[in-house]
Amino acid sequence: MEVRVTTSTDGAARDRFDARPVFVFSTPPTPNGDLHLGHLSGPYLGADVFVRFQRMRGVTAWHVTGSDDYQSYVVECARREGREPAETAANYSAEIAATLRLMDIEPDQYTVTDADPAYRDGLREFFSRLVRSGSVAPREDPALVDAATGAYLYEVEVSGDCPHCGDPTGGNICEECGEPNVCADLAEPRSAQSDAPPRQVNLTRHSLPLHEFRADVAAHHRLGRVPARLKELAARLFARDRLDIPVTHPSTWGVPPLEQGADGQVIWVWPEMAYGFLHGIESLGRRLGRDWRADSPQADWKIVHFFGYDNSFYHAILYPALYRLAHPDWNPDIDYHVNEFLLLEGAKFSTSRRHAIWGKEILGPHSVDAVRFFLSRARSEGRRTNFERGEYDTVLKETLIGAWQRWLNDLGARIAERHGGAAPEPGVWTPEHTAFLRRLGTRLSALTDSLGADGFSLNQAAETLDGIVQDAARFSSLESAVKGIEDWKDQTRTATALELAAAQLLARSAAPVMPRFAARLAGALGAPPPADWPQAVTLVPPGTRIDLARQVFFGAEPDEQPQAPPAPAAAAPLLPWLRGLVRSTLQLADDEPVDHRGLVELGMESL
Numbered sequence: 001m002e003v004r005v006t007t008s009t010d011g012a013a014r015d016r017f018d019a020r021p022v023f024v025f026s027t028p029p030t031p032n033g034d035l036h037l038g039h040l041s042g043p044y045l046g047a048d049v050f051v052r053f054q055r056m057r058g059v060t061a062w063h064v065t066g067s068d069d070y071q072s073y074v075v076e077c078a079r080r081e082g083r084e085p086a087e088t089a090a091n092y093s094a095e096i097a098a099t100l101r102l103m104d105i106e107p108d109q110y111t112v113t114d115a116d117p118a119y120r121d122g123l124r125e126f127f128s129r130l131v132r133s134g135s136v137a138p139r140e141d142p143a144l145v146d147a148a149t150g151a152y153l154y155e156v157e158v159s160g161d162c163p164h165c166g167d168p169t170g171g172n173i174c175e176e177c178g179e180p181n182v183c184a185d186l187a188e189p190r191s192a193q194s195d196a197p198p199r200q201v202n203l204t205r206h207s208l209p210l211h212e213f214r215a216d217v218a219a220h221h222r223l224g225r226v227p228a229r230l231k232e233l234a235a236r237l238f239a240r241d242r243l244d245i246p247v248t249h250p251s252t253w254g255v256p257p258l259e260q261g262a263d264g265q266v267i268w269v270w271p272e273m274a275y276g277f278l279h280g281i282e283s284l285g286r287r288l289g290r291d292w293r294a295d296s297p298q299a300d301w302k303i304v305h306f307f308g309y310d311n312s313f314y315h316a317i318l319y320p321a322l323y324r325l326a327h328p329d330w331n332p333d334i335d336y337h338v339n340e341f342l343l344l345e346g347a348k349f350s351t352s353r354r355h356a357i358w359g360k361e362i363l364g365p366h367s368v369d370a371v372r373f374f375l376s377r378a379r380s381e382g383r384r385t386n387f388e389r390g391e392y393d394t395v396l397k398e399t400l401i402g403a404w405q406r407w408l409n410d411l412g413a414r415i416a417e418r419h420g421g422a423a424p425e426p427g428v429w430t431p432e433h434t435a436f437l438r439r440l441g442t443r444l445s446a447l448t449d450s451l452g453a454d455g456f457s458l459n460q461a462a463e464t465l466d467g468i469v470q471d472a473a474r475f476s477s478l479e480s481a482v483k484g485i486e487d488w489k490d491q492t493r494t495a496t497a498l499e500l501a502a503a504q505l506l507a508r509s510a511a512p513v514m515p516r517f518a519a520r521l522a523g524a525l526g527a528p529p530p531a532d533w534p535q536a537v538t539l540v541p542p543g544t545r546i547d548l549a550r551q552v553f554f555g556a557e558p559d560e561q562p563q564a565p566p567a568p569a570a571a572a573p574l575l576p577w578l579r580g581l582v583r584s585t586l587q588l589a590d591d592e593p594v595d596h597r598g599l600v601e602l603g604m605e606s607l
């Protein structure tokens with residue numbers, strides 16, 4: 001029976017990316033600490049791989065992020081460290097940028113909000129647009145203050161039980177259910193400043209009646225890629241009668257609005273970020289010579305957001321309403337990619353409590369691709385995943401060294417031994433050979449889908465990359481039964497050519513996830529670093545020099561890298577240097593015979 005796939009009207013206006021500027025945002029990190037593996041595995045690796053893949057497909061995509069300096073967490077951290085908030089922000093903002101570089105994540109635009117001279121004026125103008133729309137206006141509502149100091153309590157300064165799900169939460173947003181609160185509605189509120197129960201007061205702040213935007217948000221959610229989890233959150237929120245969201249708060253850290261009646265208050269950092277994204281596009285455009293303006297967003301802009309679930313309310317519900325008010329003629333076309341929390345030994349990673357594995361603890365030029373592969377695999381997509389210390393070492397040892405490197409080295413050794421170190425010309429094809437080639441094609445289309453804009457999933461991409469190696473190692477093992485048998489040598493060289501095709505596919509298709517590994521593997525196969533996404537599985541041109549046998553792709557520190565051997569004078573089957581190298585790499589005795597023996601047979605596991 002034929003199965004028909006039909007598409008609904010949702011997303012019918014979904015333009016292809018090809019001709020549009022694509023701005024891929026990872027949530028600007030808060031500079032109250034360095035980045036840990038939970039952060040890195042979420043928005044930052046996601047946005048980086050997304051952009052690398054799109055560029056290989058010929059799309060003009062940019063990764064835009066920055067430092068979200070005006071978070072209240074920065075004030076709290078500065079107080080703990082005995083510094084001014086600006087110092088704390090500048091310090092961690094620089095640390096964060098350095099950690100991103102160690103992860104090979106180099107955003108095209110990194111806005112530091114407290115250090116950008118044009119930012120304040122642009123933000124104030126955006127806020128004035130909201131006020132001029134008539135929807136954002138001063139409104140008196142209950143608020144909490146510390147009973148002893150009288151200080152205004154919100155966000156990190158207050159905690160209690162979520163009025164919506166009952167779980168313990170901080171002020172303003174619940175990380176468990178994703179719903180906003182207004183602090184005064186917390187059950188059993190506690191102040192971070194004193195032990196006395198907080199006092200409730202009435203306070204006038206600028207406020208947005210978000211409940212009036214249900215239809216606008218729903219229309220927005222039909223336009224782009226909006227995960228069901230975000231639509232469900234919107235349905236929960238808009239079931240409330242009223243949803244008055246204060247958009248200014250009493251604070252000395254942040255940008256005060258120009259409007260009257262907001263004395264001693266600043267524009268709340270979350271609505272601020274809605275402007276920050278547009279400001280980032282303008283700043284990027286200035287450097288690229290493009291006339292993109294924050295006060296005049298364009299219909300052809302494609303925006304893609306990567307963020308953790310606890311930011312869902314802001315990105316996917318609050319900002320579309322703010323854009324509707326500030327730029328009523330703009331219909332923002334936004335795709336959303338949301339990740340859940342990564343747990344560390346059963347508990348949430350936490351910057352403020354320093355329960356984390358920090359990027360700098362584990363990242364270096366020789367580990368970065370293994371870390372990127374590991375985090376792609378472990379990333380919390382659609383469910384929380386747990387990270388145990390030691391798990392990374394297991395994946396490195398058993399998967400990347402024990403399977404990937406072992407197969408590639410063994411393939412290189414066989415090519416050196418039987419084909420003089422050059423890619424063989426395929427001979428006779430068997431049914432299993434064509435089946436293997438088709439299977440590689442299936443892997444390529446699976447990867448194309450899992451790195452693509454609609455089905456993006458690093459979990460699936462990592463699994464498929466590993467699948468290429470598993471397929472190839474299995475194929476190699478089955479075909480090895482006839483190796484060295486004269487009658488079947490034309491079939492054997494086809495099998496070897498196909499294994500090389502698998503290695504070439506791995507080099508090209510691993511490039512977005514593991515750029516250094518991909519470039520080195522491509523180099524070992526006689527090709528430049530992969531720049532284009534492969535359209536099909538192809539054979540390595542016969543005669544190409546193959547330099548796989550001695551490559552250390554994973555797990556080596558710089559001083560453990562083998563010295564480059566002198567270039568072989570002739571294509572001898574197995575040159576003395578290779579013999580010596582095999583012995584030293586595998587720590588074999590000097591008299592151990594290595595000719596005509598596979599690396600596996602020689603105990604390759606010892607690496």
Ligand SMILES: [Zn+2]
Pocket residue numbers: 162163164165166167169174175176177178179
């Ligand atoms: Zn909750």
